[in-house]
Amino acid sequence: MAIIYEKSKGLTERPLTYCPGCSHGIVHKLIAETLVELNLLDHTVAIAPVGCSVFAYDFFNCDGVQAAHGRAPAVATGIKRVAPESIVFTYQGDGDLAAIGTAETIHAAHRGENITVIFINNAIYGMTGGQLAPTTLVGQKTSTSPFGRNVAHQGLPIKVCEMLAAIPSSYYLERTSVHDVPHIRKTKAAIKKAFQYQVDGKGFSMVEILSGCPVGWNVSPVESMKFIKEQMMPYYPLGVYRDGGAEI
């Protein structure tokens, strides 16, 4: 019988533990496929954050490190500097990357660390039970913003790609989405580009991926995809925010 589809060798046999409808599974697959296609898997180190993807080191079929909350870019710096021949990527959520770990994110970009950051922006703290994230939309209700995000009280949601684009050493920044198949394909292309830039020694690359969290948002998986498209994308415009390779 012909095999027409199989799980990427970039993922371990361990079943994913994410909720039904969660976007982590999609992004994991895209990263795994990319590592296999670029022939990087056997010399890659994955840095898992604190958050829903804390177990990412169990899923990616390469060396893995679990980092303290927000510190993945610093841990990645330590590894990449002493093992420059390795491929190092961090996988971080919005709480990890844009709240408790903002400084590490900004300064890894600022130093132009030759690492790749995969940033899952789902506008919520998933693992701890759906609390307000720096990326939670205005009016969005969470377990710690029960009346909806109020600009006067919590400010406007942070735009990470735009923020990092202001940093001179950022090399490649793109925001994508995984709410439908065409966008999933574009996300894959962006991830591939980011890793290729690391292979080429270009410096800091980040792909911000608008992702769904149906359980945290308290909606169905289908509704969550609609939420990305109709609520998130207008505030978080997709596109390339910095591409050192294209600016030449």
Next chain:
Amino acid sequence: MKTLMKGNEAISQAAIVAGCKAFFGYPITPQNEIPEYMSAAMVNAGRVFVQAESEVAAINMIYGGAAAGVRVMTSSSSPGIALKQEGISYLAAAKLPCVIVSVMRCGPGLGGILPSQSDYFQVVKGGGNGDYYTPVYAPNSVQESVDLTIKAFDIADKYRTPVFVVVDGTLGQMMEPVEFKPVTPYQIDVDSFATNGQSGKRGYRNMVNSLNLSAIGLEKSNFELKATYDEIRKNEAMYESSVKDGDEIALVAYGVPSRIALNAVKALNDKGVKAGLIRPITLWPFPDEAFKLPASVKIVLVCELSMGQMIDDVRLALNGSVPAHFYGRTGGVIFEPEELVDAAIKVVGGGK
């Protein structure tokens, strides 16, 4: 061939001699000579130096470098070590070797930049979460700073643990002649744990992790750590003692204050008060052995540049055998030998 070096610079050079491959740090007084020295020397040696954006980032770079299986070191001073505690707990849990230098200054809060020993608890009792210990070396001379820094790298590798070297600001700033002898580093099995991106070469993948959501599983790893700590306690305690039968009082001090206490002990003996000096060299494991005292010793005087921290461990070691008294100055004030002499005479009950 001896050279005259500052304690902070000697510690830096010792790390290089010991094969330290990466230094990650953040500026803070009074340890700035260490990152300054490393910023040139590490680069000249073809190794890694990164000035991190924060103490927190620095210790997590250490976590990454150690995870990748090379010798790494960071240095800081008391308030900076406070910020690093989370990372130190992670390093201990993930069994990652590294050396952390603390050039202690006075606190609490921002405190001051003058020498102090008020961060004994910080390094010995830990400030990070969870059941962990870190070996702590407390040299009292520039040469010993070199020797113990080199040893700290070996102990870190041998037991797969973060290791502290603590000095006060005095030792960091003072100069003494030092000699660097060739070093044969402990050979650690890098393939057994390192996440250095060589899963292809080694044929299996490694994971560095401190998360374990299974109660039984986490308890098991705590027992494993405990077994390591028991081994360290058994093998690695170090001290010096001049206490002998006939002495009536033992002074206890570590680091540079032990040198002040040395002057005091000599002065006491000159005055006819028979005194000896116990100098813990490892603060953890604490050298309990040193406190099995001759029957002639009726009293112990613990001398620290703090309000009294090591004295807790001295009392545990004495286990009620003789009373322990305390003399301390703090805030950056350093006691004079004469003060210790007076304090000792007071506690033994008048002069002779």
Next chain:
Amino acid sequence: MNNSSSSGKTERILIAGFGGQGALTAGQIIALLHMGRGLNVTWMPSYGAEMRGGTANCSVIVSDGIIGSPTVSTNADVLIALNTPSLDKFEPIVAPGGTIIANTSIIKRGTTRTDVKFIGVDATNIAVALGNLKIANMVAMGTYLNLHPEFNDSDFEKVLNDRFGEKGKALIPLNMEAMKKGRV
């Protein structure tokens, strides 16, 4: 020399002046000189806010035994005072029978002590006459060397070479000349 360390003969030296007068460097050179004779030495700078300008001082202890506390806060055998505040502050801690070397270009008084030896040296004026204000410390060190006939000029020159290396090589003849003016 006294016997205040745990064993053997010891010399406790305190060198003090304005920041920029070279007190700390002088202390290192004295430490290196004695180190070259195989003695134990410690050099300890004044430490703290004083580092940021104002006065600077350092303690040097030389001994053939173990050196205890590295700070000379009592019983100084030698005080080298390059300015008046240094003499005012440290004169009381000189041990009976000790020596004060004072930079009389700046210090316009003698000592109030009757139990110490006072040696004046016109260090700053000599340095200025040689064309470099900054080498007053070398003149004072020459005076210090009068206390130590065991050191000859070439010992001093060797230490300067070790201390200043290639970068400072051009200045060594001038420094030597300054030292010799103080040593006569």
